[in-house]
Amino acid sequence: MFGFGRRNEFPVEGRTVLITGGSDGMGRAVALQLAGKGAHVVVVARTLSKLQSTVEEMKAKALNSKKQRFFYISADLTFANECDRVVDEVTAWNEGSAPDIVWCCAGFCHPGFFTEVPISVQKQQMDTVYWTAANMAHATLRNWLAPITPSAQMMNPRRHLIFTCSILAFTPIAGYAPYSPAKAAIRSLSDTLSQEIEMYNGAYTQRHRNSAPAADIKIHTVFPMGILSPGFDNEQKLKPELTKKLEEADKPQTPEEVARIAISALERGEYLITTMFLGHVMKASALGPSPRNAIIGDTLLSWLSNLVFLQVIPDLRNKAFNWGKTNGLPVNPGP
Known part of the structure; x- marks a missing residue:
């Protein structure tokens, strides 16, 4: 009841982890912390110098530097064929075995x-x-879900596909219109895949009778708030002053803190993961049909947060309205 003796639902020692966006910010922090837990880690990003630096830092942080291996791949993941290439390269580097964990950052x-x-x-x-x-996700799941004949099947540890989203997928804030819809799309994709994957997991349980995937799979999504990083500094330069006012309650966290909290939640087996109390409340207000981490706790917090948001949403709209009354149109209102 108090977590004593709880099984680790996210063991990484000796397993191969692929992290996209792994050379900077949260992705880099995740890579270093998982290296410290004994994982073999592959980081993917565009800039070679940052990738090389991250690999050297992982070697220094490794739980067992003689046994662990680290690798990097430069790729532009906006192209689907590049993602296919990355999965193929990692599989070849990993002696023919697909990565056990893929974390999209x-x-x-x-x-x-x-x-x-x-x-x-x-x-x-x-x-x-x-x-x-x-x-x-498409490249990874096509690899993981390729059917294996009954004669080749064996018990394998669970695989994990992890998305990195944003609390803005739950609670939109004025000034994030270019960004929030993309994060909301990730949340929707995660919820859809969390259902679809059960079809394959069901087939896996019957592997003695049918062709099935090589392992059971679980989907997760992490929803940080502000993360202190070079990207955050650039974001602040572009952010409208109204947006800064509306998100005053958001106290940015370090990448290391976000990574530590997220990994701990994965070890508890959580599905939708938030990294601070305000984020928990925002998630609870928008759970809808998403799977719960804890049925009773999430349901109670959902009731409470929906009462809170009866006041929060009108307050955000009023602040935007009053900002316009005081300051007029933005400097560059567009056509």
């Missing part, structure tokens, strides 16, 4: 008011936020 935020941000930039946000995750 790639992406960046370009804030701004909807009419002020060019559509080309908004499409770029969808590509770098949603499609990098969807492309990697």
Whole structure:
């Protein structure tokens, strides 16, 4: 009841982890912490110098530097064929075995008011936020779910596909119109896959009779709030002043803190993972049909948070209205 003797639902020692966006920010912090827990880690990003630096840091943080292996791949994950290449390269490097865990951390935020941000930039946000995750999930699951004949089947540890989303998928904030829809799409994809994957998991339990995947699979999604990183610094330069006012309650966390909290939640077996109390409340207000981590606790918090948001949403709208009354139109209101 108090967590004593609880089984670790996310063991990583000796397992191979693929992390996209793994050379910076949260992705890099996840890579270093999983290296410290004994995982073999492959990091994927675009910039070679950052990838090489991250690999050297993982070697220094490794639980067992003589046994653990680390690798990096430079790729543009907005292209689906690049994701296929990454999975193939990791499988070849891993002596013919697919990665056991894939954690999608790639992406960046370009804030701004909807009419002020060019559509080309908004499409770029969808590509770098949603499609990098969807492309990697597609390449990963096609590999993991390839049927294996009964004669080749054996018991394998559970595999994990992890998305990195944002609390904005639950509670939109004015000034994030280019970014929030892409994160909401990831949340919807995660919920859909969490249902679809059970069909394959069901087939896996009957592996003695039918062709089935090589392992049971679980989907997870992490919903951080602000993360202190070079990307966050760039985001602050673009962010409208109204947006900064509306999110005053958001106290950004370090990448290391977010990674530590997320990994602990994965070890408890959680599905939708938030990293601070305000995030828990925002998630609870928008759970809808999503699977719960704890039926009683999540349900009670959902009731409470829906009462809280009866006041929060009108307050956000009133602040935006009053901002317009005081300051007029944005500097660049667009056409």
